[in-house]
Amino acid sequence: MSGAASYEPTERTTPTRARERAAYGHETVHAILDAGYVCHLGYIRDGSPVVLPTLYGRVGDRLYLHGSTGSRPLRMAGATPDPGLAVCVTVTHVDGLVLARSAFHHSLNYRSVVVHGTAYEVTDPQEKTSALDALVDHVVPGRAADSRPGNAKELAATSVIRLDLRDVSAKIRTGGPNDDPEDLALPYWSGVLPVAPVYGTPIPSDDLAPGIPEPAYLAAR
Numbered sequence: 124m125s126g127a128a129s130y131e132p133t134e135r136t137t138p139t140r141a142r143e144r145a146a147y148g149h150e151t152v153h154a155i156l157d158a159g160y161v162c163h164l165g166y167i168r169d170g171s172p173v174v175l176p177t178l179y180g181r182v183g184d185r186l187y188l189h190g191s192t193g194s195r196p197l198r199m200a201g202a203t204p205d206p207g208l209a210v211c212v213t214v215t216h217v218d219g220l221v222l223a224r225s226a227f228h229h230s231l232n233y234r235s236v237v238v239h240g241t242a243y244e245v246t247d248p249q250e251k252t253s254a255l256d257a258l259v260d261h262v263v264p265g266r267a268a269d270s271r272p273g274n275a276k277e278l279a280a281t282s283v284i285r286l287d288l289r290d291v292s293a294k295i296r297t298g299g300p301n302d303d304p305e306d307l308a309l310p311y312w313s314g315v316l317p318v319a320p321v322y323g324t325p326i327p328s329d330d331l332a333p334g335i336p337e338p339a340y341l342a343a344r
Contacts, residue, residue, distance in 0.1 A: 130290075132145070144294045147292055148293075155236045156236055159179075159215075161214075162186075162212050163212070163214075166208055166211075168196075178258060179214075180254065184289075186285065187257055187285050188242070189282065192279070194282060197244065197283075201244030201246070208243075210241070210242045213236065214235065215234070216234045217232070217318050218318055219232035220318060221315050223313055224311045225303065228301050232296050234295050235295075236292070238291045239291070240290050242285065243284060244282060245283040245285050248278075252272070254283045263344075299315055
């Protein structure tokens with residue numbers, strides 16, 4: 124993928140419906156991932172599908188997910204002698220509620236990314252530390268350097284898995300309702316109700332020491 128501006132479409136990343144909404148550009152995919160906080164991690168356990176919500180972070184063309192060393196999917200990703208866990212990771216943002224004149228044409232404006240691949244446990248100490256910093260900074264940029272790093276006990280209790288962005292695609296819907304021509308004269312409101320996240324005023328901890336100012340990276344939010 125070095126030097127490429129887009130991810131190569133594959134059978135798994137080509138939609139069967141609304142193919143015109145699919146996007147594969149690095150900039151588009153990365154922007155959608157970077158704007159989210161929670162991904163959904165899907166895998167097969169004992170022959171049955173499991174989907175778990177979890178935090179993630181992106182470093183270049185890799186996603187990092189973390190959890191307890193007792194987490195089943197993280198243990199499966201590092202199992203020997205055949206390490207690696209087949210997964211599907213998704214991230215979705217809802218940007219608007221699309222209200223059409225007919226119930227059938229109601230929809231959502233959204234941005235989503237789907238990643239297929241094999242996740243592996245991160246065993247290199249330096250990569251693990253960098254991945255955990257990326258997870259913290261993904262939630263609040265600048266926070267990793269403004270907090271105590273994990274100690275040996277905490278790092279030993281934490282597992283990290285990585286997933287390369289190779290089999291990946293984005294899908295985006297924008298615009299208004301797609302009403303049928305014969306419905307345009309119906310007496311029903313039609314349009315889009317925008318949806319957007321809003322950050323509130325930071326609330327300091329009850330036990331925050333006097334004199335510690337609110338970080339600039341929070342004010343920037």
